[in-house]
Amino acid sequence: MQVADRPVRIGIIGSGGIAGAHMEAYGRIPEAAVVAVCDVVPGRAQEFIARNGLEGARAYTDHRALLEGDLDGVSVCTFNRAHCQPTVDALRAGKHVICEKPMAVTLGEAVAMADAADAAQRILSIGFQSRYDPNIELAKRVAASGALGEVYYAETGGGRRRGIPGGSFVKQATAGGGAILDIGCYSIDTVMHLLDHPRPVSVSAMTCAPFARRPPYAQWGVEVEDFGAAWVRFDTGCIFLFKISWAAHTDSLGASLLLGTEAGLKLEAPGGLGDDGVTRMELFHDLDGEPVRTELPVRRDRFSRAFLRKMQEFVRAVQTGGPAPIPGRQVLRSMGIIDGIYRSAAAGREVEVPAL
DSSP: OOOSSOOOOEEEEEEEEHHHHHHHHTTTTTTTEEEEEEOHHHHHHHHHHTTTOOTTTTEOOOOHHHSSSOSSSEEEEOOOOGOOOOOOOHHHOOOOOEEEEESOOHHHHHHHHHHHHHTTOOOOEEOOOOGGOOOHHHHHHHHHHTTOOEEEEEEEEOSBBBOEEEEEOOHHHHHSSSSIIIHHHHHHHHHHHHHTTTOOEEEEEEEOOOTTTTGGGGGGGGOOOEEEEEEEEEEOOOOOOOEEEBBBBBOOOOOEEEEEOOOOOEOOOOOOOTTTOEEEEEEEETTTTTEEEEOOOSSSOOHHHHHHHHHHHHHHHHHTTTSSSBHHHHHHHOOOOOOOOHHHHTTTTTTOOOOO
């Protein structure tokens, strides 16, 4: 299905904070028009429509009713646990979908979403704007060039010193997980993207909440982890060390690294790959036994441009009939890691990751 002679008609499911970012981006894309908004809380969709001046847009409290309308694409902007069903329903209704990160809460949900996209032959793109960060794009070009040789070790760590959120982010019924799903999913996706999505075979992990149950956060009734760490093995032989936090007694959990047989790439990103962005990149290699370090250029205007590009690429894919800019099926391996982290932490041992 191609849409070439008119604006792409968009429906937004969920009218919370991230929906506002989607709306701002669509407002800057002449080829897109938001014509319908849904929120399960009565009145919120109407408020969103009025606040954004969406004259003629329809408001709904049931996403299934929204999907009966004349739409080309849908933004799924609900809380994490509500990503799966609206996405599957939209795809089955013949709509293209961009679903906010994380793709889902469980691996089973993510597989159902990818299967629905394949069956409907519709686009399912996942909202990792970090891939459009110009610094990550440069890192991807370096990795893809073969300059690193065979990458045998990858590491990423990021988060916040004092940044536990509130609201739906800290409840199991809505979020499904804490720092790992909220911001850790960015770092995992970025490393997987840089490594060209190798297959994870096992995960050994821990999660904990050393600060969430203490003041001032205890008053929010936090039910999820605020720290997580994992050791991931890939079928390539590469090892991946991952760590993420919402709060910690440090300014950073360290730089991100790709260590290869020919060179190493170091990315300093205090908030993680995708949260606060890259502040410094260096390429290391040896020449006659002496270490040589090359500093790569870093762009500072990365976030707003990256988010807009994410939305532009989705609209363009809908116009042309695909492919999906960030395919849901490609993200399944990252979801396998996240699923493995939670299973391993609960079991207190290493667990296998299903072949994906």
